[in-house]
Amino acid sequence: MCSDPSRRSLSARRTQSGLSLVEIMVGVLIGMIGIIVIFQMLATTEERKRTATAGSDVQVTGIIALSTLERDIREAGYGFSSAAYDTGITPVMGCTVNAFDAGRPTTAFTYRLSPIQIIQGTGTASDTVIVLRGSGGTFPAAHVFTESTDTSKKTRGRAGISPRDILLVARTTPTLDCMTVEITDVTDADALTIRHNQGSYNYTVYLPDGSTSTESRIARHNNAAPPITFSAGYLFNLGNSPRRNIWTVQNGRLQVTNDLLYQDTDGNGVNDPVEVADNVITLQAEYGLDANNNGRIEAGEWTTADPATTVAWANLLAVRVGMLVRSGQFERDAVTTTVPSWAGGQFVITNLDGSASGTTPSDPANNWRHYRYRVYETVIPLRNMLWGSQIRP
DSSP states (O other), X not given: OOOOHHHHHHHHHHHHOOOOHHHHHHHHHHHHHHHHHHHHHHHHHHHHHHHXXXXXXXXXXXXXXXXXXXXXXXXXXXXXXXGGSOTTTOTXXXXXXXXXXXXXXXXXXXXXXXXXXXXXXXXTOOOEEEEEEOOOSSOXXXXXXXXXXXXXXXXXXXXXXXXXXXXXXXXXXXXXXXEEEEOOBOOOTTSOEEEOOSSEEEEEEEOTTSOEEEEEEEOSSOOSSOSOOOSSEEEEEOOSSOEEEEEEEEXXXXXXXXXXXXXXXXXXXXXXXXXXXXXXXEEEEEEEEOTTOSSSOOGGGEESSOGGGSSOGGGEEEEEEEEEEEOSOXXXXXXXXXXXXXXXXXXXXXXXXXXXXXXXXXXXXXXXXGSOEEEEEEEEEOHHHHHHTTOOO
16 A cells, blocks of 8 residues: 555546646647648538539520520511512512601611521621511401502402501512501491501401400501502501511620510610520521521521522521520639530631630630630521412412
8 A cells, every 4th residue: 555645646637737838729720630621621512513503504595596586587587578479470578678666766667577686796707697477367368459559459359457466568660669558447338448647547456365356556667758659569467466587696605686666664764675585695597598498408508698699598498596695604724625516617716805815804814715615506497488388468
């Protein structure tokens, strides 16, 4: 039995002593390493999550943008496709249409009668695609009129023409001329005369329950001083809500504007566009022209040249479009090594500040490479042009 007090004190101190400073520092270091590893794993996981989400967003955006544009182009030429049938029948496709809209700042305006028009972008700019189509509910064959005044036309038969319809009035002699009018009355006893007066008029609305109601409106599209005086010619019914959709890419957004229905809700003096999809970088398009009349578009028949300066409009069978969509996630590494391409060639991509690729922009050089891209492209047949080429008035 130990009876030495000093020994008992030393033993007690040893049993009561805690961790040394070195042991504490080692423990702290291990904890910090663990925290760093956890945060790196979280950062990597979050980055991959954002990349996956951005890729999904790009896919959805691209599908919406391409399908919406494709659906519109498929309707191109509806209501007037037979205008390109034959130079001896109705050779008015491509004429300059004199139109009027009381709701526009400049009421009188013109546009070209063509199912589709591709305006090639200059430099790095995207192409502009213009789609013209009617909305009539009847078979889109041409009517013939044999008598005319500034407010009426006498047809060979006015079946399918109703108040509110917008009609294209065209002639080939003595000069090629086109004009649009808004039908206001079809009640003349001869069952042949249609009228396009100024001022207010009544029209019938058919309700879902089978009943009808009478509405009133003011003729918006009839010019009090028509620029053309007709005596005879052709009529093409564009329905009561034709569209001339102008598709553009502005500031990374695909948008469309209906040029035939002017609306300026924000008061900026510009027709309001409708945004269809974002993160769209560029839109490219080409005509498919059957130049050799063999009924198909061959490899050398895709062109950016306007049909008005090449072959007949009846030879325009299809268009092909390519759309480049970019993800919204900026990656730390350069994930895109080459410029994306489509069937019509290589796209033109700029840096985020608009400078050309390969230069030294205000942002890091070639920063466009730090985004992921998807290419959407398709060939769209112009079915109304194909059908209309066989329709006689």
